[in-house]
Amino acid sequence: MITFPRLLTDRSALFLDFDGTLADLAQRPDSVQVPRELVPLLDRLHDRLHGALALVTGRAREDIEPMLSPWRWPAAFEHGSVRQSTHGSSLQPEPLGLAAVLQAARNLAAHHTGLLVEHKRTSMALHFRQTPSLEALCVTTMASAIANDPDLQLLRGKAVVEVKSARVSKGRAIEAFMQEAPFAGRAPVFAGDDVTDEAGFEVVQRLGGEGIKVGDGPTCALHRCPSPDALRTWLSDSLHTHTPTP
CATH class of the missing domain: 3.30.70.1020 (Trehalose-6-phosphate phosphatase related protein; domain 2)
Structure with a gap:
């Protein structure tokens, strides 16, 4: 069943996967087409949420940043191994094996x-x-x-x-963001499309927030939407509709 959470409020913290979530999947990672309106949409959401927006992706930073230029949002790359917040960056060492x-x-x-x-x-x-x-x-x-x-x-x-x-995951990256300003004290929302996003859904819902599964497949997320296009529409609606803080 397709269900969306309520529109974002001034007290939401928004976490977003990229491939299959904000942009459609492609035959090769370097063939993904970024919708023209995506970067301006992320910028407006970032401003609306007073900075409480972060991308949480399995992609490498060097790979995705040129696709979403100019980049100015916090993010966790490589499932959280590389994290860039408003307080600086952190990098886990490459596993020996x-x-x-x-x-x-x-x-x-x-x-x-x-x-x-x-x-x-x-x-x-x-x-x-x-x-x-x-x-x-x-x-x-x-x-x-x-x-x-x-x-x-x-x-x-x-x-x-x-x-x-084994020591990093999207869920742990989201937990780290939620302990820092401007995310701390907000209601987290995470949208993702794949099995790798389930750890993120579990964390945001444990923290009183909501997960949004994009597309088909079993999930622990409370909500589901059919496609990246549908998710972008919901995100845009959150900008144009004033939803008071509960």
């Missing part, structure tokens, strides 16, 4: 056309959207590569398998 996992992914991609290996600062992703029949092989290969390393965690997303530090 990531080099071996990268090599396993690259060896697999060398033998199968259509696989894409993405090396970020502190994590990696193996994309198989162009060759969906290889999903099981990709998952098995990556799971085997991290089997003996408790510091690494496997994430299965939409046509991607990611490996990151």
